[in-house]
Amino acid sequence: MAPPFITFEGIDGCGKSTQLRLLASELRLRGREVVTTREPGGTPLGARVRELLLDAREQVDPLAELLLYAADRAQHVRQLVRPALDSGRVVLCDRYADATVAYQGAGRGFPASLIDEVVALATDGLRPDLTLVFDLPVEESRQRAAQRARRGGEIQDRIDAEEIAFHHRVREAYLRIAAAEPHRVRVIDASASVEEVHAHVVRVVTPLLKL
Numbered sequence: 001m002a003p004p005f006i007t008f009e010g011i012d013g014c015g016k017s018t019q020l021r022l023l024a025s026e027l028r029l030r031g032r033e034v035v036t037t038r039e040p041g042g043t044p045l046g047a048r049v050r051e052l053l054l055d056a057r058e059q060v061d062p063l064a065e066l067l068l069y070a071a072d073r074a075q076h077v078r079q080l081v082r083p084a085l086d087s088g089r090v091v092l093c094d095r096y097a098d099a100t101v102a103y104q105g106a107g108r109g110f111p112a113s114l115i116d117e118v119v120a121l122a123t124d125g126l127r128p129d130l131t132l133v134f135d136l137p138v139e140e141s142r143q144r145a146a147q148r149a150r151r152g153g154e155i156q157d158r159i160d161a162e163e164i165a166f167h168h169r170v171r172e173a174y175l176r177i178a179a180a181e182p183h184r185v186r187v188i189d190a191s192a193s194v195e196e197v198h199a200h201v202v203r204v205v206t207p208l209l210k211l
């Protein structure tokens with residue numbers, strides 16, 4: 001059986017990147033070969049695209065933004081994700097096509113038909129076997145992002161700086177995607193402790209990985 005392609009999604013500050021690292025360690029302990037990656041920025045080209053996309057000083061036109069995320073994904077799928085799956089490794093990816101539906105579709109307001117076309121082109125039809133949506137109230141996610149910025153001196157990126165209504169639209173879009181595709185997409189309550197969320201993630205992925 002082909003190894004699974006698992007994606008991690010949610011609004012900014014939902015804790016998905018921490019959970020991805022924890023799951024990767026757990027799977028490696030259980031003897032699975034795992035590749036961890038992210039969008040944007042999973043390839044050398046993508047890392048440069050990421051810098052452009054998240055730079056708060058850059059004025060990025062919404063259509064240019066949509067196409068840059070797509071360019072990052074086109075390179076990522078062909079250079080890294082598909083080859084990794086073909087060589088038998090589990091791929092854990094921090095954000096993927098659902099992020100474009102949520103952020104550029106619901107957030108920026110591009111029509112679903114255009115988003116679907118751009119996503120299909122970039123992904124070449126490669127869909128995740130499982131998507132985990134880490135769900136958190138927007139107010140809580142904003143507090144976490146602010147705390148993180150204070151702790152690490154992290155600079156707010158372009159999307160962090162969007163108005164609160166934008167983040168609400170993104171969250172609702174993720175919940176709609178989950179409701180529309182319950183077999184692929186699972187919602188995880190991200191307001192629980194890191195350990196509790198991790199235990200929930202392990203319960204959800206176990207059947208897929210035959211652990």
Ligand code: TMP
Nearest residue numbers: 012039040069095096099100103104159
């Ligand atoms: P990250 O901080 O989770 O790595 O994500 C970077 C930002 O990029 C995040 O604010 C969401 C945004 N994004 C989109 O707007 N569209 C996309 O297709 C992807 C992959 C990310």
